[in-house]
Amino acid sequence: MKRLNHFEYHSIAMKNPNLAASLLDFLEASPTPFHAVANMASELEDAGFRKLSERESWKPKADERCYVTRGGSSIVAFSNSGPDPAEAGIRMVGAHTDSPCLKVKPRPELSKNGYFQLGVEVYGSALLNPWFDRDLSIAGNVTYMDSARQIGTTLVDFGEAVAFIPSLAIHLDGDANTNRTVNPQTHLPAILFRCDEDEKPDLRDMLLTRIRRGVAAAKPETVLDFDLCLYDTQPPRLVGMKNEFVASARLDNLLSCFIGMRSLIDGEGRQPSMLVCNDHEEVGSQSAIGAQGPFLRSVLERWCGSRERYQQTITRSMLISVDNSHGIHPNYADRHDENHGPLLNRGPVIKINYNQRYATNSLTSAIYRKLCQENDIPLQVFVSRTDLACGTTIGPLTAGEVGVQALDVGIAQFGMHSVRETCGVDDVDYLYRSLTAYYRSEQLV
16 A cells, blocks of 8 residues: 655554554555455455455365455455354444545546546535545546456556546636535536547546556456546545544545454454445445345355354344444534534444434444443444434445344544545544454353
């Protein structure tokens, strides 16, 4: 992963400066779910996890740690350690790798008024206004055919700022500060460069030039397809006069993926443990690699070895679905229930919704509360205002798919689904400590 060197860490403001530094590295190096999974796989392998292939026969050995990916953007890692999973259950943590963004359309090339632009589709429920006037780059997954007419895939990241979406000047839109709306079809195509009328730029040609540098041995000849998005090149950093906040893109929900991974690695393999990070949560999770798909169940069944052992294991297991929560915004405090407004840097947040938008129940909440009390970790609770719609997570979907008891937890943040979000540095450490204790816990349900 890329190393950050453009800001100083002030350890006086952080309970765990090394963890915070590693988190910022991970966020910057993971502009897409594909990059996030590749980086997680690399860290897991460095920690001794063995990569498995779903196409091959496998059964984990005692005390073995393994991981498996699907689609390049979802990953399941597990530790077959300690007692028999059918007797002790599995300590499971779930998160998602995707974030709302602007996806590049299949035929995105637009030439208008002397500018070459890319057409985009809004992925998930993104806040659109923050995307204007940003230094944007392009990253994702590219599928190509090589000189032997074999299909290959590779990651691509342009890295530098290659695109931007300019705002309309206030002189041309007098109502901009009171009544501006964003039409995603007409207002969001990004400008890449000046273009004469007789030019016909082709994004696939640009991608081919780019990927030939990284996969020269395979000799890519044609770009067949791609899954690309725009992203903000402004790097993650600590903000605030006391450096007590983290500002970054994709905190929702790469922060949870990273902390879940670090906790699994540092749990030291004391108990049967698992981390599942699914793609497509922001668009409903119903896919072959999403939480409402078969990926997790498939891995669990193969690990357990039989249908009966699977059922025995699940009844003794628990899932903590980790996804960020809405911190109470001091300028919009009335958007929160007055008794359930989480604050940044005041500890993880148990998320509750009796209409099953969150999977928390009184038992799973009690188990997590006990863990936090025993480890001196502060705790908060979030309940959405009754007159506002409540978001959801992979928690209820995963619980419904595999039949596991579940809890929804997250750390408080500002600006959810914005191009740049903010959370508390101390909460990163609190979440890490709570999940590490959970992975080490001897008794669950």
